Amino acid sequence: MRRWFLSGSCMVFALAGLSSNSHADEGMYLFNDVPRELLRDRHQFEPSEEWLKHLQLSSVRFNSGGSGSFVSSNGLVLTNHHVASDTLAKLSSKDRNLIDDGFLAKSFDEELKAPDLELNQLISIEDVTDRVNEQITEAADAEEAAKQRRAVIATIEKESLDETGLRSDVVTLFGGAKYHLYRYKKYTDVRLVWAPETAAAFFGGDADNFEYPRYNLDATLMRVYEDGEPAKLEHFLKWNDQPAKDGDLVFVSGHPGRTQRIFTVEALEYLRDERLPHVLDLLRRKEVLLQQYRLEGKEAARRGRDELFGIQNARKAYSGMLAGLQDPQTFVSKRGRQDRLLTALSKSQEHSGLADAWKEVAEVQKEKTELLDRSVSLRSELFQLALRILILSEEDRKPNEERLPGYTDSGRESLMAQLLSPAPIYDDLEMVKLADEIALLLESRGMNDSIVQEVLAGRSPKQVASELVSGTKIKDVETRKALIEGGLDAVLASKDPMIRMARVIAPEYRRIDKINEQLSEREKQAYAEITQATTVIEGTGGYPDATFTLRLAFGVVSGYEERGEQIEPTTNFAGAFTHAKEHEGQEDFDLPESWMSAKDKIDLDTQLNFVCTADIIGGNSGSPVVDRDGALVGLIFDGNIQSLTSDYLYTDVLSRAVSVSGVAIPEALRSIYQANDLADQLGN
Amino acid sequence: MRRWFLSGSCMVFALAGLSSNSHADEGMYLFNDVPRELLRDRHQFEPSEEWLKHLQLSSVRFNSGGSGSFVSSNGLVLTNHHVASDTLAKLSSKDRNLIDDGFLAKSFDEELKAPDLELNQLISIEDVTDRVNEQITEAADAEEAAKQRRAVIATIEKESLDETGLRSDVVTLFGGAKYHLYRYKKYTDVRLVWAPETAAAFFGGDADNFEYPRYNLDATLMRVYEDGEPAKLEHFLKWNDQPAKDGDLVFVSGHPGRTQRIFTVEALEYLRDERLPHVLDLLRRKEVLLQQYRLEGKEAARRGRDELFGIQNARKAYSGMLAGLQDPQTFVSKRGRQDRLLTALSKSQEHSGLADAWKEVAEVQKEKTELLDRSVSLRSELFQLALRILILSEEDRKPNEERLPGYTDSGRESLMAQLLSPAPIYDDLEMVKLADEIALLLESRGMNDSIVQEVLAGRSPKQVASELVSGTKIKDVETRKALIEGGLDAVLASKDPMIRMARVIAPEYRRIDKINEQLSEREKQAYAEITQATTVIEGTGGYPDATFTLRLAFGVVSGYEERGEQIEPTTNFAGAFTHAKEHEGQEDFDLPESWMSAKDKIDLDTQLNFVCTADIIGGNSGSPVVDRDGALVGLIFDGNIQSLTSDYLYTDVLSRAVSVSGVAIPEALRSIYQANDLADQLGN
Incomplete structure (x- = not known):
């Protein structure tokens, strides 16, 4: 499993809901509503408030779409290589290939600042359901209700931001039955410390992805800085120096992106x-x-x-x-x-x-x-920048509570960090992507569509893409900054071809966005009623569908049976070398040179990966796996193929979460990557 | 370019038409209607009847979807490696990989018989337009007219077969304005003589496909046998031992698969x-x-x-x-x-x-x-065998002239060769393909569709595919033979799960097939009128759209300009080594070991590939390129990227046909493949 995140319209079908009738270790629980009874009865475990708070404050969200944890007092953050790979790619160039070659900073000085990464640490949760619902008038239709809801949410977020200085997001839970205010501390100075080669992190490639047994060192270490210094952290995870054992109870604290278990039959x-x-x-x-x-x-x-x-x-x-x-x-x-x-x-x-x-x-x-084929939001970095700059400048003319989500005061800093990211943009790749998006626009809306006509203006999709990409100046961060600072007047006066294209597209984009918002509002109201009905009939309890907010899952380390064969729950380094040998000559099955030459130094019995029954989903990538004592024993990086249906249907018969073992990371750092200093910092 | 052939419904949009308003060297001319005036005026060339007849009889069609030529008195056939690759794959096994390793028979004994290859040599062409049209009654609607047309065509083909013993096909030309009877001599004992490694034949892989300059030895030699002995051929091409030169007039004699230049704006x-x-x-x-x-x-x-x-x-x-x-x-x-x-x-x-x-x-x-999403013809070898056996047994109960095309007496031998081919079928691959086809059926027709319900019967697509493939016996040629011999009673009584599935699907398959036939009939009548109108307004002349029948194209060896750069018309062996070096480490850019070790022995200045302006399309793969004397100077294997629109629009400004140079083949045979004997046979 990689990031659940997928840019643009592919991920639109996020919706939250409620699940009950739980199976065994099913559940992604809110930190302010953990199933104490279930944990006690099933696993003889009673988490203290302190235990929960510490785990909560040791967990971080990667806004690029993944999870992580604090693992040292001096700011180290552990996540997956595949969560970090977006940053690794942005820090790479023709002459520095961090993706292929990996990276190790030998000192603080050598740590590389990520161009646009934001990490969020959840500080508090507050139920604001009543306050939100009070603002929705009885007689309001979907359009009006959506507007009212948007306004009250913007107001709550703004008040909270002004009051606390913390990033403040109102989260829709149980498909619209509950609204919670989440306050986050933001870390925006995040630096790369260590990453293995992709050949080690993604060993087995697309062939092994979602499979088990596995042998992946899908781990990367970053460090958060404050005021130019490594952050001094009060809450970070201890590191268990023992491997996970069959039957162990474990907890996963992370950010599952989206499930749809509340969905009705018709929605499925x-x-x-x-x-x-x-x-x-x-x-x-x-x-x-x-x-x-x-x-x-x-x-x-x-x-x-x-x-x-x-x-x-x-x-x-x-x-x-x-x-x-x-x-x-x-x-x-x-x-x-x-x-x-x-x-x-x-x-x-x-x-x-x-x-x-x-x-x-x-x-x-x-x-x-009916809307499926109508999208006009061209998936190209440059076009998206232009479109968002235009919309930002338009939204800025409105009062905060009338603005589109994402353009309100509370999200301003995060938005600006994205719009002004110095991450590289490649003209040739942009042209290829944009030409295909324009061709797709033509295919989905038809040649006679007025927007298609305006976009093409007698040219082929390839010609349009080529002219836009070679003509635009918004690759340049300073140009973007000037446009944003110049406001709507500057954006409307701009002759930049990409900005002009954004002006052509924006009205239809907004029209569709508005319809989607209304459909979403109608679903929220309906799912709120379904939640109410379900509670009436089946009783309370349970957890809301995933919303890329912090959740607690739990389960046991456990193998399973597949096609009559018993799959053991753990693998070790020796298995990685055997697996490489078995697939010799196949792409993505070559272990990196660093591993091959260190083979004699590695304790080959060291646990490398393990599976457990905890209920996870995309977005949980990089989540810490902790034991009863709250110490780190693993790092979630995948689900097996049987878990792919858990979006809408959980079962622990075959479905498993796959982790890098906690003990594998210091072993690799010491034996393969000559990073003893770094290994010493883990958990300390 | 590879075979134009694409199994199943992908290639359904074949239609023939007429093109006039010719550009320069545009045209795929009928051998009984070559543009003598144009050739004389433009190229000062006047082909004699003998010249034409010899070239016609030296050309062969590969029924798997490609072209070739006779190149020796003892039965050698030259075609592309990619035309032969279907046969190479069928002759390969886990322990014998002809695709990767190539092949050379050191004696007649070692030549490998292709399991299901049929080559056709065009013997004669006869205009039967009047006879066909006379049978279509004035008042007939599309359904009746299609039936009448099918009947008269089946009768003409059967009469010709009975009379001459030759394969006899009535071909629709100019979109339905003309019907010609083509008689072919069939060769069904075809043996593999020599094939290079794919690394040499498809050097540059998918990246270089449809690109130029190129450096591909996309050639393979086979041999036709009669009565167990190498066929003694009267007509075969001489081999020109000089390379093609810029400005040379050349001719291409081959089987372009499908063009749609007659298409109306609405059809496009x-x-x-x-x-x-x-x-x-x-x-x-x-x-x-x-x-x-x-x-x-x-x-x-x-x-x-x-x-x-x-x-x-x-x-x-x-x-x-x-x-x-x-x-x-x-x-x-x-x-x-x-x-x-x-x-x-x-x-x-x-x-x-x-x-x-x-x-x-x-x-x-x-x-x-409306029909696009309705297809029920599952693309799996085993299912297609089952479906065709069922339809054959049903059609056999009808008189010859009422049978579906492909199931009439004249096509019987070819059909049986396909149904009883001993080519390997792989269960695992079949399951993957069939599961996807059933999923696609569900996606396109919806879960509530009665056929979908019957196919699934409560199971998932994967389960159905697994049960069908593991349960069927029709992998076995003898089982297929017994079913065919048992006729409809045997097929209807069969409990074989794949035959049962064919029985579920067949009625809807036939229903759609019938609608398609009627639509096709309406198009034929309409394009016949359009042809008439075009002739009235623009005058006669020109050539019909391609129909996978023998055509003569011509052009000159000529480079072109691309993005301001002049592309030379020819490449040589030295260029291949340079190209490999430039793309070192990239997939598909490693020349085979045989080339690397023979580098010193090869005359590196020998021409390897060249381009010309002749008007070709998929299906021309393997066509001989001959000079004014009718001697072989090249072997068509691709078109450049600019030629991809020539399906509906020819231009010789940038569009080029790409050939293996005639001189490259003996050079490679002698210097790289130690096949002097074989090289000596070429053209002799």
């Missing part, structure tokens, strides 16, 4: 019949496009690598999700529960009206289907 | 907006599927290779075609000509009614669009 049918086939066509299109681009030469291969791997990862994940939905048995269980709920509701005098919520969800899915 | 819009985006989504889906399958290991990589490369080739070709159609300028010229024709027609009292034909074509495109 929309995923199966419309959304996922559509997304997969798009992903395969981009996969082939990037593969073709990378054939152009070594430097092109380097430039396109990170994005391609992200796309391949998403394609494999979504393929597994779709395959699960295409199994009629999935719907037998989903429909069974829905029918039971509706039957029970129909017998309730007080609550029978709630059944309409299922019809409303079904209706919304139909309207979503 | 259908290609641009519906058909090609649909086909490309499908090709990318299959490309990614096969890439994933091949990651499973070396043997899987070998098994999936040939099919993957065919798909990548088609994807690249169709991408180029679509990009051309997405350029508004393409339509400016196409629409200009159409408008001129229609305006001229509207002024003609006698012919103004013909204008309705354009409307009819437009109407047919709309109906085709």
Whole structure:
């Protein structure tokens, strides 16, 4: 598993919900609502407030789409190599290939500052449900209600920011039944300390991705700085120097990106019949496009690598999700529960009206289907910068509470960091991507569409892309800064071709965005009722669907049976060398030179990876795995292929979370990477 | 360029037409209607009847989808490695990898018999237009007319077969304005003599495919046998021992697969907006599927290779075609000509009614669009065998003239050779392909579709595929033979799961096939009228759209200018080594060991590839290129990227056909492959 994050419209189908009828170790619990009874009964464990608070404050979110943890008093952050790879790519150039070669800073001085990384540490959670709902007037239609909701959320976030100085996000939980205010401390000076070679981190490549047994050192260390100095951290994880054992109880503290377990049968049918086939066509299109681009030469291969791997990862994940939905048995269980709920509701005098919520969800899915082919938001770095600069300048003319989400005062700093990132942008890659996006616009909206006509103006998609990319100046950070500072007047007066293109596209982009917001509002109201109905019929408890906010999952270290064969829960370094030998000559199965030459020095019995039953999903990548004492025993980096359906259906029979073992990291640092100093810092 | 051939529904959009308003060396002329005047005026060349007949009888068609030529009195056939690769793959196994390692028979005894290859040598052409059209009654609707046309064609073919013993095909030309009877001598005992390594034949891989300059030894030699002995040939090409020179006039005699230059603007819009985006989504889906399958290991990589490369080739070709159609300028010229024709027609009292034909074509495109997502013909070897055995047994109960095309007496032998081919079928690959096809069926027709319900019967696509492939016995040639011999009763009684699946699918398959036949009939009638109108307005002359029948093209050896740079028309062996060096470390850019170790022995100045302006298209792969004396100077293997639009629009400004140079083949045989004996046979 790689980042759950996927740029642009591919990830739009995030929605939160509630799941009950839990299976075994199912659950991604809120830190302010952990299942104490379940933990006590099932695992004889009672977490103290202190234990929870320490784990919460030791966890961090990578805003690029992943999780991590603080692991030393002097600011070290542990995450996956594949979570860091976006940063590794941005810090690389033709002559410095951190992705292939890895990196080790020998001193603080050598640590490399990430161009646009923001880490969030969750400080507090506050329930603001009543305050949000009070502002929605009874008679409001979806458009008006969405506007009111947006306004009250912007106001709450702004007040909190002004009051605390902390990043403040109102999070929608249980599909719209609850609203919580999350306050984060932000770290924006984040530096790269150590990364292994991709050959070690992503050993086995796309072939082994989502498979088990595995042998991946998918780990990277960064460090947070404050005021130019390594941050002094009060909360960080201790490091367990013993390997995980079969049957051990473990906890995962991380940021699952999105699940849709609350989804009604009709919402899942929309995923199966419309959304996922559509997304997969798009992903395969981009996969082939990037593969073709990378054939152009070594430097092109380097430039396109990170994005391609992200796309391949998403394609494999979504393929597994779709395959699960295409199994009629999935719907037998989903429909069974829905029918039971509706039957029970129909017998309730007080609550029978709630059944309409299922019809409303079904209706919304139909309207979503019509929008699938309408997108105008071209996926190119340069175009997205232009579009967001234009929208920012327009939104800035409105009062804070009327602005689009993402453009309000509370998100200002994060937005500016993205818009002014000095990360490299490659003209040749941009042209390829933009030409394909314009061709796709033509294919999806038709040649007679007025926007298509305006975009092409008699030229081919390739010509348009070439003229835009070679003509624009917004590659330059200073140009972007000047435009943003000049405000709407400057943006409207700009003759930059990419800004002009953004002006052509923006009205339709906003129109579609508004429809989506209204559909989302209708779903929120419907799922709030479904949550209410479910609570009435099945009782309380449970956890909300994932929302890329901090959650606690738990499970046991445990193997499983596959095609009649027992899969052991742990692997070791010796297995990595055997695996390489077995796949000799196959791409992505060569261990790096550093490993081959250190083979004699490595304690080959050292545990390398392990699996457990904890309930995770994309976004959990980089999450710490801790023991009963809260000490680090592992680092989540993947789920097995059987877990790909856990987006909408969890089972612990075969589904497993895959971790780098805690003991593997210091062993590798000492035996392979000559980084004893760094190893000494871990947990201290 | 690889085979134009693409299995199943991908290639359905073959249609023939007429092109006039020729550009320069445009044209794929019928051997019984060569442009003598044009050749004389433009190239001062007047082919004699003998010259033409000799070239015709020295040319062969590969029924697997490509061209070739006889090049020795003892049966040698020259074609491309990529045309032969289907056979190379079928002759390979886990322990004998002809694709990677190449092959050389040291004696007749060592020559390897292809499992299911049929070569056709065109003996005669006869115009049967009047006889066909006489059988179509005035009042017949499209369904009745199609039936009548099918019947008269089957009768003509059967009569010819009975009379001459030759394979007899009635070919539709000029989109339905003409019908010609083609008689072929068949060669079904075809043996592999020599093939280079893929690293030499497809040097530069997918990256260099459709590019120029090139350095590919894309050649293979086979031999036709009769009665177990090398065939004694009267007609074969002499071999020119001099390289092609800039400005040389050359001729290409081969089998262009399909062009659509007659297409109306509305038919091209259908290609641009519906058909090609649909086909490309499908090709990318299959490309990614096969890439994933091949990651499973070396043997899987070998098994999936040939099919993957065919798909990548088609994807690249169709991408180029679509990009051309997405350029508004393409339509400016196409629409200009159409408008001129229609305006001229509207002024003609006698012919103004013909204008309705354009409307009819437009109407047919709309109906085709509705069918795009309805296909039920699962692309798996085993399923296709089962379906065709079922249909054969059903058709056999009808009189010859009522049978579906392909199931009539005249095609019987060829059909049986395919159904009883001993070529290997791989269970694991079949399961992967079939599972994806069933998933696609579900996605395109929806879960509530009655056929989908019957196919799944509560199981997932993967489960169904697994049960079908592991349960069927039709992998076994004897089982297939017994079923065919048992006729419809045996097939209907069969409990074989794949045959049962064919019985589930067949009725809908036939229903769609019938609709397609009617649409095709309506197009034939409309394009016949358009041809008539075009002839009235623009005069006669010209050539019909390609139909995978023998054509004569011509042009001159000539470089071109690309992005301000002059591209020379020829390359040599030295260039191959330089190209390898420049792309060191990139996949597919390693020359084989045989080349590296023979580098000192090769005359590096020997010409390797060259380009000319001849008008070719997929299917021409393997065509001989001959000089004024009819001697072989080259072997067509590709078109450059600028030629990808020549499906519907020819231009000789940048579009070029790419050939292996005639002199390169004996040089390689002698210097690299130690095959002096074989080299001595060429042209003798």
